[in-house]
Amino acid sequence: MTAERLHAAAVAAKRSVAAEAASEPRSGSPWEKTNKITPAIPRADLRRMAYGRRAESRKILVRHAGGETFGFEPTKLPRCARCGQPVDTGVGVMTDGEKARFTGTMLCGSIWACPTCSAIIRHERAHEVALAIGNHAEKLRQAAADQWQKEHEGQQLPPRLAVSEGFGYYLFGTLTLRHDKTMPLAMTLDAILKGWTKMINGNPWKKAVERWKIRGFVRAIEVTYGQNGWHPHVHFVIFLDGDLDDDQQQDMHDWMLERWKTMVKRVAKAYKKQDGNPYNVAPNDEHGIDLQFKAGKDAGTKAAEYITKVQGDKGAVTLSQEIARGDIKDGRAGSVNPFQLLDAGCLGLSDFQREDLWLEYWQATLRRRCITWSRGLKEDMEVEDLEDEELAEKAESDELPGLVGYVVPNKVYKDVRKRTPELLADALEAAEHEDWQEVARLLPGGVILNDEQQDMIADGEAKPGDFLPGIATGIDTVSGLI
Ligand SMILES: [Zn+2]
Known part of the structure; x- marks a missing residue:
């Protein structure tokens, strides 16, 4: 299976990510940082910024579309306000050891209005x-x-x-x-x-x-x-x-x-x-x-x-x-x-x-x-x-193969996406280090997958959501966490 290869990549990537993260302190308001020291912002901060901005944009567009009632989004919400929304029974966190991403979520694909x-x-x-x-x-x-x-027939070019x-x-x-x-x-x-x-x-x-x-x-x-x-x-x-x-x-x-x-x-x-x-x-x-x-x-x-x-x-x-x-x-x-x-x-x-x-x-x-x-x-x-x-879609799926190491219930993920979106970026960073305990701490209520489960997803025999106990048994694994 691909696991050994991915692990080797992870070890190499860990070093460079850690070095990058150490290169810049997190302080000051984000837009000032963008203006002043653009070329030096580490990836982790840029990703936090993008997720934060996406949530802010969503908030504005939800309000514009009439606001939420009883936790439900307005029905006519524009596509870019739905970016990152779960489309499956659970959201997987996957990494190839170098980059990480979520799976089981939609991407809006807006070049104009979506920060991610x-x-x-x-x-x-x-x-x-x-x-x-x-x-x-x-x-x-x-x-x-x-x-x-x-x-110049017969002569050398x-x-x-x-x-x-x-x-x-x-x-x-x-x-x-x-x-x-x-x-x-x-x-x-x-x-x-x-x-x-x-x-x-x-x-x-x-x-x-x-x-x-x-x-x-x-x-x-x-x-x-x-x-x-x-x-x-x-x-x-x-x-x-x-x-x-x-x-x-x-x-x-x-x-x-x-x-x-x-x-x-x-x-x-x-x-x-x-x-x-x-x-x-x-x-x-x-x-x-x-x-x-x-x-x-x-x-x-x-x-x-x-x-x-x-x-x-x-x-x-x-x-x-x-x-x-x-x-x-x-x-x-x-x-x-x-x-x-x-x-x-x-x-x-x-x-x-x-x-x-x-x-x-x-x-x-x-x-x-x-x-x-x-x-x-x-x-x-x-x-x-x-x-x-x-x-x-292509950039996210084709060019970033990897293994799903953790699966989080939709409800938890959606709540984080809305209220503390920067934690999504932190979870991806932890996934890049294959620190699944940290991912589980940031996005609680999910399951850390074992090698066999990871392989089943990679081979298309299972979906990340299949391993959430609540899905199969009807037990709400996230109660008390929100
Ligand atoms: Zn988007």
Whole structure:
């Protein structure tokens, strides 16, 4: 069975996890920490933060949907407020000795509004972008090598044509709008999305594609909140099949800025204030666009980070940040990412204001696409096309096999998830150390599974809930614990 292999991995992982956990004290309010020392927060703290924020978001959304009655959730609760909810007869805690997770719970798969799923999805999306860029560079190398060989039959390929590192040309861009506190996010987000769609369609774009050898693009929407209100903006990476000299880069910059301005002006007409006057929705004249040209070797990692915000402004992110990387990007001075609005005291806002802003954000982003690829680019670059929800599920199940070491009754788990969500993170950390006694202390009323039971679950012969005595006998194992 897999147990020996997993145990060996656990011993190795224990050392690194312990070293990581020791590297940073737990103090200060979480949103301040995110702003100041983003790259140094250990995984355990990020996970606690994400679970805490998920519970806060749930609380706000439950209240919005009419509040709880007699312990029952409102029936029309949005999917992201149900994230982590048990879907089976018990919740298993499993680990491969390195990472731990719950099983028998659902994931909402919301990249916008779920502090835990967003981290998982962005991490996976980052991999996709890096993979696409690697494949793009290799395709260009292959084409160049074929061409060279046609012209130099029988000769040996020069070393520069044997490795893909020097191939691939990319434009990293950001498009912004002027914004102020009177502007609802639903409007500015709509303007950004429509402006972008208009920009990358029609004949002028087709000509641009030919002129600058545009292969395709990936674009992502990022939203921050600060003194001037909501600030949604577009980040994109354009894949180019050929190099651009300085003049060409300047030409492309000027062309895009003009086109962005024209398109935003066109969509802005639709947005009127209550008094009938138009909102001042427009790009900044000078800074409406930021374009950087990058080529070769490091572009893949950089592009992945750029699109999915896998690193803070101040330095490379370590493995320990993975779990909450949706949180990692700081806003500009005095501005925060939307998840930070779930932290008490954020930006000096009252709870009431924060909740209002969170609801506005959740509503404005519903059914909007956060990260999109130009038509055919994923296929061209041999990247699998998965929806956010599928991706979250896949990341949790495929890539993290492991054994279920503990099973907790739904009732206990749900209560912890709601009232003391950080303990879920602590339980996972204990599971990563295979300290099942500690897991049982944090999530009481469950069963520590023996090797045989673990194997039965791994082989699909049993479900974690089957080993809860209360399930089989009808005895309530959790009475007195809540
Ligand atoms: Zn979720």
